[in-house]
Amino acid sequence: MSETLTVPETVILEVFRYRPEVESEPTFDSFEVPFHPEWMILDALNYIKDDLDGSLSYRWACRMGVCGSCGMLANGQPVLTCATYLESLLPGPIRIEPLEGFPVIRDLVGDIGDFMNKLSDVKAWLIRDEEKPVEDGEYLQTPSQLDDYKQYSMCINCMLCYSACPVYRLEPEFIGPAAIALAQRYNLDSRDEGAEERMDVLSQHDGIWGCTLVGECTEVCPKGVDPAGAIQRYKVSATMDYFKSLLMPRSSS
Amino acid sequence: MKRSREPIIWVLFGGGGMASALFLPVLILVLFIALPLGWVQSAPIDDLQWLVRHPLTRLGLIVFVMLCLFHWAHRFRYTLYDGLQLSHLNEVIAVLTYGMAMVGTVVGAYLIWGVG
Amino acid sequence: MNPGYRLYYPRWYRKRVPIFWWLHKRSYAVFIARELTSVFVVYAAAVVVALVLTLNKGEPAWEAAMSRLSHPLVITAHVLVLFVILFHTITWLNLAPMAIVVKLGDRKVPPTAVLIGHYGAWFACSVVVAWLLLWR
Incomplete structure (x- = not known):
């Protein structure tokens, strides 16, 4: 190789700080952390907390892209900090901010209560008209039936899609990408019978119709869930439902 | 449970998006550019007149114009609504955009049907 | 110390969305551009209708309209319109498999x-x- 890769010794992180007992407006603190090619952003944050400033607050748990708790903005882009190499953001300084769209409690920690409520609003669980007794065995499913919803079941509730969605940030009543994708996950599940109940919530303006298909939710999703696609498919089925009920008002109960 | 009437508008919006996507490029290329510049020769004028006076063509054109107008109304409504953060004017914007689309459809239909 | 702070009472910080938020990110700007192609859709449809009406008036009117459309400025504008509409067509068709x-x-x-x-x-x-x- 004629060109040698220059690996920096250190990299600067500009970290969003908000300590409500100290300041009424957030500020940025700069930290110089050692650079390692194998380090993720989360490793650098952990270094800051362990060695530079123990008061820095942020959420993380699994550090393997499964728990969905370490989502933040890195240079303005929503990412899982445990799955984003420092190297990909060189030369720095790297700006770390909390996800947009959620009120900040402290530093990099947002209040996610709104999303939690929305998950239950859309009834993101299996609904059966009648549970069959345990003795009757499992609800069987073919591989093709599994394929129908598997993609949407990959969601880890990391909320990167909410942060990327301008509609949600402008109108927080909007149910938003992940919750609608998860509603779709259960609608498309052959064992589920709750599509109608969910439609009542989702066919409102704050449900699917608020979406203008910016498409950024799908772009930032670390799990390939494609919430934008889920919402568009939902619009199609809601439309067919609507015209069916216009044509046959009696059959829809 | 009351369901919003959004599907009607969405169908008009989507139909307009699809119709304009499929037909406008060729119409613009042929009618606005190639014919005026003399790159190609049009069909005989009598044939073209027969074509636009045919009831099916007129009907198709009216539907096309309606769809294009509602496509615009829907997109423009949300561009104002979100792009300029005018959600407090939601009703006014909706009445103006869809209202203009409706008026445009009526005027367009009157003009097009009068051909022939 | 922040004098407005009371222990155990959360004081959230809420970031305001800037009025021109869509200028802050390329993909948002592309989105707004995509939505605004609809203005050109209506313009093009209107010109098509106008041409249909001229055609109905007879050959002299049609020829006059064609020569007006051949003005270099009009042609330049319509080439731009063509590109805008092509942008609309391509973004529209590319999103179709999503729905x-x-x-x-x-x-x-x-x-x-x-x-x-x-x-x-x-x-x-x-x-x-x-x-x-x-x-x-």
Whole structure:
């Protein structure tokens, strides 16, 4: 190789700080952390907390892209900090901010209560008209039936899609990408019978119709869930439902 | 449970998006550019007149114009609504955009049907 | 110390969305541009209707309209309109497989097939319209 890769010794992180007992407006603190090619952003944050400033607050748990708790903005882009190499953001300084769209409690920690409520609003669980007794065995499913919803079941509730969605940030009543994708996950599940109940919530303006298909939710999703696609498919089925009920008002109960 | 009437508008919006996507490029290329510049020769004028006076063509054109107008109304409504953060004017914007689309459809239909 | 702070009472910080938020990110700007193509859709449809009305008036009116359309400034503007509409067509057709999921029996038709179908429809519509306008 004629060109040698220059690996920096250190990299600067500009970290969003908000300590409500100290300041009424957030500020940025700069930290110089050692650079390692194998380090993720989360490793650098952990270094800051362990060695530079123990008061820095942020959420993380699994550090393997499964728990969905370490989502933040890195240079303005929503990412899982445990799955984003420092190297990909060189030369720095790297700006770390909390996800947009959620009120900040402290530093990099947002209040996610709104999303939690929305998950239950859309009834993101299996609904059966009648549970069959345990003795009757499992609800069987073919591989093709599994394929129908598997993609949407990959969601880890990391909320990167909410942060990327301008509609949600402008109108927080909007149910938003992940919750609608998860509603779709259960609608498309052959064992589920709750599509109608969910439609009542989702066919409102704050449900699917608020979406203008910016498409950024799908772009930032670390799990390939494609919430934008889920919402568009939902619009199609809601439309067919609507015209069916216009044509046959009696059959829809 | 009351369901919003959004599907009607969405169908008009989507139909307009699809119709304009499929037909406008060729119409613009042929009618606005190639014919005026003399790159190609049009069909005989009598044939073209027969074509636009045919009831099916007129009907198709009216539907096309309606769809294009509602496509615009829907997109423009949300561009104002979100792009300029005018959600407090939601009703006014909706009445103006869809209202203009409706008026445009009526005027367009009157003009097009009068051909022939 | 922040004098407004009371222990155990959360004081959230809420970031305001800037009024021109769509200028802050490329993908948002592309989105707004995509939505604004609808203005050009209406313009192009209106000119098509105007041409239909002129055609109805007879050959002299049609020839006059054609010569007005051949003015260099008008042509330049219409070339730009063509590019805007092509942007609309391409973004529109590319998003189609997102909404339209076709299942044949047990198998899902791959999104690329849906996409190719849409482009095929575009081609077919273009050929038919060009043929109607130009066949002699």
